[in-house]
Amino acid sequence: MAVLSGERLHTNMDKLLPGARSAALLWQGAALAGGLALGAGQVYGGAAPFGLALVISCPPAYCLAAAVGTLAAGIVFQPALLGIKLGAAAVAAATVRRLIDERPKAGLLAGCLTLAAAQMVQIILLGGLVNFSQTVTVGCTALLAAGLGCAFAHFPAREPRGVCLWLAAVTACLQRCAVGPLAPGLALAAGAGLCAAIGGTLEQTAVLSIALAAAITASGPTLAFAALAVAMGSLAAACLCPGERWRCAGVFTAGCTVGALAAPDAAGALPLAVSAGVGIAAAMAVPGGVMRKIFPPPAPPVQAQGLSGAARKLASVADTLSDIADTVNAVCQRQMPPKGESFDFVVEQVARTTCQSCTRRNRCWVRGYATAMDGLYHLKPILEGQGRVEVQDLPGQLSVCIHPADLCTAANHGYRLWRSRRQTRARASMLRTALTEQYSALAGALAQLAGKLGQAGLPDPRREAKVAQLFADLGLDALECSVTADLAGRLTASVTICRTHFTQDEVRGLTDEVSRICRRDMDTPEITHCRTVTMLTFGERPLFTVEFGAAAHAASGQPVSGDALDQFCDTGGRAQMLLCDGMGTGRAAAVDGQMAAKLTAQLLRAGFAAESAARLVNVALGLKGAEQEAGATLDLLTVDLYTGRAGLFKAGAAPSFLVRGGVPRMLDGASLPMGVLDSLVGRSTTFALDAGDWVVLVSDGALTDGSDWLMQQLQLCAKLGHTPKQAAETVADAAACRAGEKRDDITVAVLAMGKRA
Template sequence: MERVEYRTFKKTDIPKVKKTIHWKEIFLGTTYKDLFIDLLGFMISRVILFTNLLPLSIAYFAAGLHTKANRMWLLLFSAAGVLSVRDSTLSSKYIGAFILMIMLQHFMETKGYTPTKIVQAVMAMIACFVMGMVTAGIHGFAGYYLIVAILESIFVFTAAYIYGSAISCMRGPLKRTILSNEEIISLILIFGTAIAGIIDFSISGIYFREVVSILLVLLFGFIGGPSIGGTIGIVIGTILTLIGVMPAVSIGILGISGMIAGLFKEIGRVGSGIGFLLGQVIISFYFEGTAITYDFLKPILAAIILFLSLPAGIITLIKQFINYEPNLGQEVYYKRIRDITAQQLEAFSNAFLKLSKTFSNISKKKTSLNQRDVSMLIEDVASRVCQDCGLCSHCWESDFYNTYQTVFSILSAAERKSRIDVNDIPQDFIEKCLKVDVFVDTTNRMFELYKLNLLWHNRIVESRELVSEQLRGVSSIIGNLAVEVYGQVYFKEELEQAIKVELDRENIVVSDVMVVSNRQNKYEVVIEHSPCRGKRICTKNIVPVVSQILGRKMKLAGSGCAGLNGKENCKLKLIEEEKYRIMTGVAKESKDSSSISGDTYSFMEIKNGQYLLALSDGMGSGNKASEESGAAIELLEEFMESGFDKDLAIKMINSVLVLKSNEEFFSTLDMTIIDLYTGVAEFVKIGAASAFLKRGDTVEIIGSSSLPVGMLNNVDIDMTKKKLKDGDIIIMVTDGVLDSKKDIIEKEKWFSEVLKGLDITQPEYIAEYLLNIAKENSEKEIEDDMTVLVAKVWEKYS
C-alpha cells in the first residue's frame, strides 16, 4: 500500500472558513464525478456485514470528505443508504458517526490544517469507536457491544485507508492510463463492495446483482487474463459471501470460472463466455453435486449476452488501465536505449555534415591571379629590382601611377604568354628603367613562382573537396544507421512461445528464444540452448522445427558449432534462407605471361542476403596497376561488407584513389550486386568493359560510357537492373579479353556470338573456355591483362 506519512497534519495557508453556508454552492458546486462518488456511497452504505453491522458506510464516508461542496450530498446519500436497510433506531449510530466526522473535519480546517489520508482513517476509527461506546452505554456497557465497538473501529480504519486511494483516483483526471497497484486494488474493492450494496431486483427470476457480479468477472477475465479474472472472482465471491447472499463455496467457483474465462481470451469474447460457463457448470456440479437446471443457467447466460453486447470502446478503455504485459518494462527499456543511441548518431551525423560544409566553403579554386595576387607580385618585383636603384623614388613616388600601370600591363602580357622578353616592355619604360634585363628575369621568375603557388592552391582545394565528400559520406552513413536504429523491430512473442513448446517436445532444453521481424519483413531468430557437444542438434533438430513454425525456410547465420566445449550455452542465430544461389568461376592471364596482373576480382556474400561480383582493371599492367585495382577492390569489399550504400562506397573509393598519389593512375570498376531473395541484379559500371547476361540461347550486352575511378573528383555511375531467372549466367570481363579480337570493330557483338554457341554450364569451365579463345586471338603476344569472371544463378526452391 502507499507509504505511511509521518507528518499527519500539513499546514496550509487558507482563508478563514465562512460561518454561513451558501445553499447555491451546495447544490450547484457538485461535479458529475462527485455525484458518481455519492452514488457509490449510497450502495456501499447498504452493505451489511456480520449480520447487523454497516462499518463500510463509515469508512467510505471518511474517504470522501475532501470536497466541501460535496459533503452535504455525500451525507444525504450515505444516510439514505443506511436507512434503506436499517430502521431509524439502528441507523442512528452510523448517521451520528457521519456528523461527528464532519465536525472533526471542519474543526481541523478552521485551524488551518488539511488532514491526510491516514488522518481521515483515524478520524473514521474515532467516530466509529465513540458511537460504538454510546451504543454500548445505552445497553449497559455489555461485553458484546464493547467488543463490537473495538473490532468495528479497527475494521473501519483499514477500509477507510484503502478506499482513500480509490476515491483520489476517481477524482483525478480521466485521461490517466497508468494506475499504481494500490489504486488498482482499491478500485477493485470499492466496486466489489458497491455491487454488494446494489438494490437487488429480479426479472423472470434473474437477479440483477448476480448478473452484474458475473459480468464483472467475465469482463476483467477477458481483459486481464486468468490472473486478473481469478482475482476479481475471488474478491466478488468473498464480498457476496460476507453479506450472506451466496454460500462460501461461491468464492472458489467464481475464482476458478474467472480464471478459465481468462484462459479462453485468445478465442475472443465468445471463448471467454464459453470458458466461464464451463467453469461454472463443472465446478458447481463437482462441489455441490446438484443438477444443472435452467434457473441455475439463467443469470450466467444473461451476463454472457450482456458481455457480448458491450461496445468495443468500453473494453478498449478498461484495457488501458489493467492490461498487464510482463515484458513491457524490458521492451520500453530497450526502446529508450535505442532512442538515445539514435539521437547520438544523429548528432554525430550533423557534426560531420557541418564539418563537410566547412571544408567545402573554406576556399575556392582560382583560374587566374586576382587583383590581390597582382598587387603582391608587383610589390615583390619592385622590392627585388628597384629597392637599390637610384631612380626608385622617382618611379614609385613621383611617377607612381604611370609606373604601376606599366608594370601591370607587363604582368598581363606574362599571364598570356607564360614568359616575357624585352620586346614586351613598352619603349618609354625601357628608356627610363636602368635595370630592364634584371626586371624581365625577375618578373618571369616571380611569375612562375606565383603560378606554382596557384597550382598548389588548387590542389589543396581539390583535396579539401575530396575530404569534404568523404565527411559527407560518413555523415550519410551515420545518418542511415540512425534511421536503422530508429526502425521499428517487432517482437513475435506468440511465435517465441510456440518455438519453446515445440523444442521442449523434442527434448531440447532452451533458455531463451527471441523472434523479431525486421524492416524488410524478414524473420530473425536467436535461440540459446544447452551445449550439444558437437552433436549438431542445431541443424538436425532446431532449424527444421523453427522453419515449420514460422512457415519459412530458415538457416544458420554462421557456421561451426559453439557448443563443443560443453561449458557455455550455445547461442544460434537463424535467418531466412535465400531463394537463389550463386556458383562462380574465374580465369585470368597476365600481360606477356607475367606473374603480376593488373586485374583484381572478388565475389562474396554481403549483408541483407546480397551477393557481390566485382572486377577492377588497373591502368596498364604490372605492380602499379595491380596496386590500383587491388586497392579499389579491397575498399569495395570493406565498404559493402560494412553495409555502405553502393553509390556512397564508390564515391569514397574514388576520393581515396584521387588522393592516393600525384601520378595519373586510375582503375575501372565493374560490379554486380544480386539480391538472393528476389533475384534482382544491379549492374554497376565505372569505366569498365561491357558485361554479358546469357539466358538460354540469348545474350544481352550491358555496356558503360563512364570514366574510371581515380581520374576526376566526381565519378559517373552507370547502373542497370535486371530480374534474373533460374539458370542465368553472368559474364564479366576486362578490356584485354575483348581487345584480343583486333580485326573487328564491334567486339561486344563478336563476344555475344561466342557466348551463344556455348553448350557448357559450369562457370569454371566457361571462364577457362573464354580465356583460351582470347589467348588464341592474341596468338603469341598478350598485350593486356585478361580476366573472365562467370557466375551462374540457380533457384533453390520455387
C-alpha cells in the same frame, strides 16, 4: 447579511466559472449515490466496509454527502444494528474530516473508533453479554474499511491501479442486486476481463482478473467456480490471441465453458452462462476508439527509444556535414584569386630586387615602362620552357639593362616562387575538393544509416528471455541478448557471450534451437570474435539462395591481375558481388583494384549503400592519385534475398549480363571510373530476379571479341546446364584463348539465383 453574502458569492462564482455551481451539485449527487451503492455491499460474513471506505477516502467537500448515502443504505439494506453503527461511523468520519482535519487518516480513526465504541455500547446495554458473531462482523468491517479507505486514497480512479480497485469494489457490491439467474457483479467481471484481453496487456488482464475473481468470491462464495471460470477465460484470451476481438471472445467462451464443469450442479451453471453472455455482449459493443483510450498502447521500450534517439542524432550529423561541405564550396568559389597567382608576381620580384636600387630606374620604369614590361613578359615562355633564363636569353627590350646577370637571377628566383605558389594552390584546391566530397558522401551514408535505425523494430522481451535462457542452460551466460522484428516482420536475434569457439555441428544445433524458440526458420548465424567476447547474429532464412562462380586470368606477361573480385552474403539477407578493374595492368593496377574492392566491401558490410560506398572510395583513390594517375572501375550487384530485388551500380565498368530462361541480355550504363574526377559519375539500375536467373559481371578483358560473342557463350553454357563456376571458367578460358598474346586482365563472375524448398 450572511445570506446576502452567500448569494453574492454564488453569483460571483457563476460569473468567473460558468457552470461551476451545477458541476458542484452534480458531484455532491454522485457522492450521495456512491454512498448508497457502496453502503449496500457486503462480503462473506456480513461485513460491509465499502460505504465507510468511501467516506474515508473521498474529497472533504463531498464526504458529508457520501456519509448520508452510507447511512441511508445501512438502514435499508444492512441488518438494523449494523446499519446504525455504520451510519454513525460514517457521519463521525465525515464530521471530523470536514470540521477538524481533512486528511483520510483522521476520518479513518474517527470512523473505526466510532464503530468500536458503538459495539461497546451495545455490549454494555446488554449487560455485558457479548455476541461474538456481531463483534467479529463489526471488527472485520472496521479493518476492511480502514484498508480499503487507504487504498482508495492512494490509488485514485484516474490511475490503472485505482480503476482495478474500484471495479473490484463495485463488483462485490453488485452481487447484492442479483435478478434471477443474472449476477450483475459476475457480468461486470466478465465484460471487464474480456475488454482487458482485447485491448490490454497480459499483465493487466492477469491483475484485473484475479482482483475481480477475489471480489466475487468474497461477496458470494457460491459463485467461486464462476469467478475462476471468468478469470481463466480472460487469461486464456490474453495469452492466445491478444488484440483480436472475435477470437478473444471465442477463447473466453471456451474458458468459461470449461470452468462451468466445476459447478455443483447443472442449475448452478446457469448464472455463469447468463452473466458471462451479458458480459461478452457488453464487451463486444465497446467501440475500438474507446478501447484504445481505456488501454493506451505501451510506451516504446528503452532500447527502441535509444535507437530512435540515435537515428535523430545521425540525421542531425548528416545535415551538419552536408551544410559544412556546401559552405566551404560556396566560400571558396566566391573568393578572389589570391595575390601571386599571375606572372605579375615575377615582374614585381624583378622590379623590387634589381631595379629599385638601380641608377637608371626612372629611365626604364618611367619613360620606358611599356618597353620594360614587354621585355619582362617575353621571359615567361623561356622560363616555362627551360625553367630558368640566362643573359643570352634576354630579349632586345631589355638590352639597355646595366645589370643583366642580377636581372636573370631575380627572374629565376621569382619564377621558382611563383611556380611553388601555383602548385600549393592546386594541391589546396584538390584537398578542399576531396574534403568537401568526403563530407557529402559521409552525410549521405549517415542519413541512410539513420533511416535504417529509425525503422528498427521493437524488441520481443519474451523471445529474448527464452534465447538468453538457452545459452544459460549451455553454461554460456549472455552478456547481451536482443530479439527484434523489422517493419517487414523479419526477426533478428543477437547474442553476446564470453569468447567461445563453436564447431559446425554446434552452430547447426544452436540454429535449430533458436529457430524452435523464435518459431521462425533462422539462418546460420554470423559469428564475430572481438577480444574477450563473441557475438552471434541470427537472421531469418531468406526466400532465395545464391550460388557464386568466378574465374580469372592475368594479362599477358604480368604476374598478377589488376582485377579484384569479392562475393559474399551479409547478415541483412543481401547477396553482394563486386568487381573492380584497376586502370592499366600489372602491380600498379592490382594495387588500385584491390584497394577499391577491399574498401567497398568493408563499407558494404558496415551497412553503407552502394553509391555512398563508391563515393567514399572515389575520394580515397583521388587522394592516392594526387601525384600519379590512379583509378578503378566498379561493378557492384546487390540482391535482396527476401524479395529478389536487385540493384546494379556501375562506375566505368564493362557491360554486365542477365541470363533468364537461357537467353542473355546486356545490362549497360555509361559512366566514368572512380578516382578520375573529383565527384563520382556512376549509374544505378534496378530489376527483379527469380529462381534460375543468372547475373554475370566481367572485366573489359573478357570482351575481346565483343559482347555478342560473350552472350553466345553464356547461352551455350545455360543450355548445357553448367553450374556458375563451370560457366565462369568456360567463358574466361575461351576469352583468354581468343585474345592470345595481347590478353588483358580477364575476370568473369556469375551469381545464380535459387529458391529454398
